[in-house]
Amino acid sequence: MREDLFLDPWRRLLDGLGVDPWPELVGSGFLDLLRPEAEGGAGLDLAGLFTLAFEVGRRPWTPRVLQTILARLADPEALDCPDAELVLVAGGKDPVVARALCAAIDAALMAGAIDTLQAVTLDYASTRRQFGREISKFQAIQHQIAVMAEEVMAARMAAEIAMAGPPLSVSAEAAAVAKMRCGEAAMVCAGIAHAVHGAIGVSAEHDLHHLTGALHRLRLAHGGEAYWARKLGAWALSRSDDAATLVRSL
Amino acid sequence: MLAPLVPAAIGPEDEALRAEVRAFLAERLAGVPGARRARTWMGFDADFSRDLAARGWVGLTLPVEFGGGGRSPFARFVLIEELLAAGAPVAAHWIAERQSAPLLLRYGTEAQRRDIVPRICRGEAFFCIGMSEPNSGSDLASVRTRAEQTATGWRLNGSKIWTTYGHKAHYMVALVRTSGGPDDRQAGLSQLLIDLKTPGVTARPIRDLAGDEHFSEVFFEDVDLPGDALIGQEGQGWSQTNAELAFERSGPERLYSSTVLIDEWMDFIRGRGGPTESEAELAGRMLARLATLRNMSLAVTGQLARGESPVVEASMVKDLGASFEQSIPALITDHLASVDGPVPAPLLATLDYLAGMSPTFSLRGGTREILRGIIARGLGLR
Ligand SMILES: Cc1cc2nc3c(=O)[nH]c(=O)nc-3n(C[C@H](O)[C@H](O)[C@H](O)COP(=O)(O)OP(=O)(O)OC[C@H]3O[C@@H](n4cnc5c(N)ncnc54)[C@H](O)[C@@H]3O)c2cc1C
Numbered sequence: 001m002r003e004d005l006f007l008d009p010w011r012r013l014l015d016g017l018g019v020d021p022w023p024e025l026v027g028s029g030f031l032d033l034l035r036p037e038a039e040g041g042a043g044l045d046l047a048g049l050f051t052l053a054f055e056v057g058r059r060p061w062t063p064r065v066l067q068t069i070l071a072r073l074a075d076p077e078a079l080d081c082p083d084a085e086l087v088l089v090a091g092g093k094d095p096v097v098a099r100a101l102c103a104a105i106d107a108a109l110m111a112g113a114i115d116t117l118q119a120v121t122l123d124y125a126s127t128r129r130q131f132g133r134e135i136s137k138f139q140a141i142q143h144q145i146a147v148m149a150e151e152v153m154a155a156r157m158a159a160e161i162a163m164a165g166p167p168l169s170v171s172a173e174a175a176a177v178a179k180m181r182c183g184e185a186a187m188v189c190a191g192i193a194h195a196v197h198g199a200i201g202v203s204a205e206h207d208l209h210h211l212t213g214a215l216h217r218l219r220l221a222h223g224g225e226a227y228w229a230r231k232l233g234a235w236a237l238s239r240s241d242d243a244a245t246l247v248r249s250l
Numbered sequence: 251m252l253a254p255l256v257p258a259a260i261g262p263e264d265e266a267l268r269a270e271v272r273a274f275l276a277e278r279l280a281g282v283p284g285a286r287r288a289r290t291w292m293g294f295d296a297d298f299s300r301d302l303a304a305r306g307w308v309g310l311t312l313p314v315e316f317g318g319g320g321r322s323p324f325a326r327f328v329l330i331e332e333l334l335a336a337g338a339p340v341a342a343h344w345i346a347e348r349q350s351a352p353l354l355l356r357y358g359t360e361a362q363r364r365d366i367v368p369r370i371c372r373g374e375a376f377f378c379i380g381m382s383e384p385n386s387g388s389d390l391a392s393v394r395t396r397a398e399q400t401a402t403g404w405r406l407n408g409s410k411i412w413t414t415y416g417h418k419a420h421y422m423v424a425l426v427r428t429s430g431g432p433d434d435r436q437a438g439l440s441q442l443l444i445d446l447k448t449p450g451v452t453a454r455p456i457r458d459l460a461g462d463e464h465f466s467e468v469f470f471e472d473v474d475l476p477g478d479a480l481i482g483q484e485g486q487g488w489s490q491t492n493a494e495l496a497f498e499r500s501g502p503e504r505l506y507s508s509t510v511l512i513d514e515w516m517d518f519i520r521g522r523g524g525p526t527e528s529e530a531e532l533a534g535r536m537l538a539r540l541a542t543l544r545n546m547s548l549a550v551t552g553q554l555a556r557g558e559s560p561v562v563e564a565s566m567v568k569d570l571g572a573s574f575e576q577s578i579p580a581l582i583t584d585h586l587a588s589v590d591g592p593v594p595a596p597l598l599a600t601l602d603y604l605a606g607m608s609p610t611f612s613l614r615g616g617t618r619e620i621l622r623g624i625i626a627r628g629l630g631l632r
Contacts, residue, residue, distance in 0.1 A: 118251060119251060122251065122629065122630075122631075125631070126630075126631070136631045136632075137631075137632070139623070141631075142622065142623070142626035142631045142632060143619070143622040143623075143626065145626065145629060145631060146566075146569075146621075146622040146623075146625035146626050146629070147622070149251075149252065149566065149625055149629055150566045150569060150570045150625070153252070153254065153255055153546060153563075153566055154542050154543070154546060154570060156254050156255070157255055157257065157542055157545050157546050157549065158538070158541075158542040158545075160257055161257060161541075161542075161545050176534065176538065177537075177538040177541050177542060180534065180535065180538040181538050181539065181542045184539075225535070226531055228534065228538075229530070229531045229532075229533075229534030229535045229538060230527055230530045230531045230534055231530075231534065232530075232533070232534035232537055232538055233525065233529065233530030233531055233532065233533030233534030233535075233537070234525065234530040234534075236516070236533050236534065236537055237516060237519055237520055237525045237529070237530060237533055240520070242335065242509070242513045242516075243335070243509045243512045243513055243516065243536075243537060243540060244331065244332075244335035244506065244509055246537055247537055247540050247541040247544050248544070250537070250541045
């Protein structure tokens, strides 16, 4: 499996990035993962990129590597790209595909970010004590974290399914499911994480706001839940299939 | 933290079953109104179950030597997904094939396996679940129905309640106390196989808020059962019941209970011309959630196919699925209440039924709170 081959070096690279990360990132070759092998890239498809994007999502302080990887499909020299959609469209790629591709990547990043959110929330709930015991012993806290775990699983599933095939053949409908579902999960999980953390979670020093802040920005980027739900619904209602058939084709 | 679900896909040989099932259902369910189809696995139709069995569609995954189809869990996923989405009346055989047959194959005597399982697969032996009692709902370990050992077997006294089709099934698998007292909790509980024709058993249907009679109260007065009525081991009833509940909770039942309503609603919107933005948005939100749940349910099926026991994951999909199914009637009511002009009566009838019954979706098979407790335990919180 190519993706497994990449995963460990990728994690090490992300965890070791310094204050000037871009020369190191360029040198690593990872920025050209999606570009064709004939042009010096790795020719990775979206399925291969999923876990790598997820890992970036788990580290929301990482520089904009995913946007840059996508932008390089149109501009091989792109660096520190704030928004790949603009670069892809300027480079002549289909605007519908460009937006869907960016949305699918946003979804993978969100799925990763809420995975970390769950880890820090579990950890905090098991260490913070009130009324003489860990707050994780209170049923109300347990049930909130159970809901969070469900959302984490749902988000990852939605994001992973959308990441299939060559990047520029991404399915707009699958991307819609991913961005919509991950956006919903992000809202639920950010709310629960902050609730469980109490006041410490809104202090500047605490890492929590990096995660929830990233989630809020990703929700806004490249169309939010309502935007993608409308696209998906318009597609569904333009066909005559039943719901079960429609979801099977997503 | 839990390991992520691994996406699973249905292979072509299992997917091939779909067209056949769809064609059969299109013919058999033609003209059945949505409100009736919305009852799906609460709808009892013995003839329908036997017709499915005649096609080999009851016990699809059970071993061939016991009358089953010997197929993979994915084949069963395809079959039951179609049955549920179409709203087929599958209640008669549902419990027997989903959980009683696997239970008997695992813990039953050779005679029970040879005699009963093939009859389940032929759609001739229907089962009910005897867990809940008037004073034992979520706190199942507090059951008081009791069996005393006799010279020839067991003598049973007590009662069960909310037993789905207890008044129509042939057999019950019951969780009862066989030793110790209420303070012993899980210890001293056993599972009994009860032939419901045995003297001393009476069943009384309980009418639900929609006027249906699916669940019932079942009474046992000095019911003499043979020695081999004991399933598995004396005192092991609790862990066996939990294994049985894992079968109950792991299927796609918790996704499709409201799809009949979604389908009728989408057809109504399509008939009115192009959808408004808010109509498209509602359709999109419902479908994105359903698509994700289906992929999660498929992943759990993949775990079953690999021989794993995805108790926690199944509880997560069930809880999320039940919340999804429950949200649909309210979302659609909200939309229909904003529409100028008439809404078709059949659509309103389906909506009425599901609005009334949807609260049960997070009760049956373990309440939302019980499931979240299982998930919290899986996360190491308790
Ligand atoms: C349509 C339908 C079909 C059914 N079919 C069957 C069947 O075939 N066989 C069978 O045996 N049973 C059946 N049941 C019963 C079902 O299993 C029970 O309803 C369920 O287990 C809950 O029990 P209860 O209704 O007594 O509610 P209770 O257990 O009294 O619960 C009431 C409320 O209290 C909450 N609660 C209870 N304990 C706790 C706790 N420890 N922490 C937090 N909250 C708690 C519950 O979550 C719930 O919200 C059926 C129920 C329905 C609705």
